[in-house]
Amino acid sequence: MPKISPAPADPAAPANLSSLRTQSFPLKAHNHGKAKVRVMKVVRSAEKHFAYEYSVDTTLFSPEYEKVFTAEDNSGLVATDTQKNTVYVIAKRTEANSPEQFGIDLCKHFISEYPVLTAAQAEVRMTLWERAVVDGEEHEHGWIKQSPEQAVAVVKLVREGEVFSVRSFVKGMTIFKSTQSGFADYHMDKYTLLPPCTERCLSTELTAEWGYTDIAGVDFADARAGVRAQLIKGIFGPAKGGVFSVSLQATIYDAGCLVLTEVACVSEIKIDTPNKHYLPYRQLEALGEVFEDDIFVPTDEPSGTITCTVARE
Numbered sequence: 001m002p003k004i005s006p007a008p009a010d011p012a013a014p015a016n017l018s019s020l021r022t023q024s025f026p027l028k029a030h031n032h033g034k035a036k037v038r039v040m041k042v043v044r045s046a047e048k049h050f051a052y053e054y055s056v057d058t059t060l061f062s063p064e065y066e067k068v069f070t071a072e073d074n075s076g077l078v079a080t081d082t083q084k085n086t087v088y089v090i091a092k093r094t095e096a097n098s099p100e101q102f103g104i105d106l107c108k109h110f111i112s113e114y115p116v117l118t119a120a121q122a123e124v125r126m127t128l129w130e131r132a133v134v135d136g137e138e139h140e141h142g143w144i145k146q147s148p149e150q151a152v153a154v155v156k157l158v159r160e161g162e163v164f165s166v167r168s169f170v171k172g173m174t175i176f177k178s179t180q181s182g183f184a185d186y187h188m189d190k191y192t193l194l195p196p197c198t199e200r201c202l203s204t205e206l207t208a209e210w211g212y213t214d215i216a217g218v219d220f221a222d223a224r225a226g227v228r229a230q231l232i233k234g235i236f237g238p239a240k241g242g243v244f245s246v247s248l249q250a251t252i253y254d255a256g257c258l259v260l261t262e263v264a265c266v267s268e269i270k271i272d273t274p275n276k277h278y279l280p281y282r283q284l285e286a287l288g289e290v291f292e293d294d295i296f297v298p299t300d301e302p303s304g305t306i307t308c309t310v311a312r313e
């Protein structure tokens with residue numbers, strides 16, 4: 001058996017480490033944080049309650065923390081458990097009534113509390129609880145989950161220059177349109193099987209991501225409500241009659257333009273709509289029934305991937 005001799009120890013490595021490595025390489029990137037910190041905040045006002053539920057990922061950045069990875073030195077490290085506790089404390093101390101504002105307040109806290117940090121990030125995902133309606137009246141403390149849609153914000157605060165970045169998201173908005181959609185005039189060749197149609201169902205699980213021209217003075221909940229309303233209008237059209245979609249592409253571009261027209265603080269919006277096909281169940285005919293654009297097979301996979309970004313400039 002040939003004898004394998006160990007590689008020589010790295011002369012630059014600090015002494016007395018318990019590490020197994022015999023050679024050190026550059027640490028190119030690092031950060032640490034806590035994922036999926038779940039918190040529910042209930043605001044009990046005299047007439048009615050408000051419920052805000054979040055799942056939060058925190059991430060802290062500091063070049064000084066290189067030593068934690070490379071030199072087994074934990075001094076000055078803000079533990080991820082501390083970050084978790086902070087989520088609850090900031091939920092208690094602030095209004096936390098939108099994912100954006102909660103994220104901003106969390107990042108501000110981390111940066112002002114810990115001079116060692118160069119930047120802090122919070123991804124805040126809000127569960128949408130809808131106030132229950134009983135006998136036509138909004139309930140004061142009863143809620144129903146609008147699953148699976150979430151309101152999401154990713155906020156980053158960089159200490160140098162106090163630069164904030166706020167990105168807002170709608171995730172999992174699940175949409176179904178039972179008419180006013182078709183798809184025709186596309187390229188046909190020997191690989192094409194899809195028949196053109198002027199009547200089909202349109203369905204998607206929409207993700208939208210947008211930024212702001214300037215976050216100063218923005219009411220984030222208000223802006224989100226505006227974006228959501230315009231997306232819904234762009235896709236469905238007026239309640240009576242709707243609007244015809246010649247493709248998901250044309251429809252989401254339209255919706256993006258409506259958002260930029262109606263919500264002044266939004267700088268640009270990316271809309272991502274996997275096309276979830278509802279396939280006409282034509283085998284009905286073989287079973288002695290008539291297909292009248294009424295019986296479909298819902299499918300998730302494969303889905304079309306239709307995405308666009310619309311910006312002011």
Ligand SMILES: O=c1[nH]c(=O)c2[nH]c(=O)[nH]c2[nH]1
Pocket residue numbers: 183194246247248249275304306
């Ligand atoms: O709205 C659509 N856009 C497409 O690009 C496409 N491709 C496809 O097969 N069906 C559809 N529908």
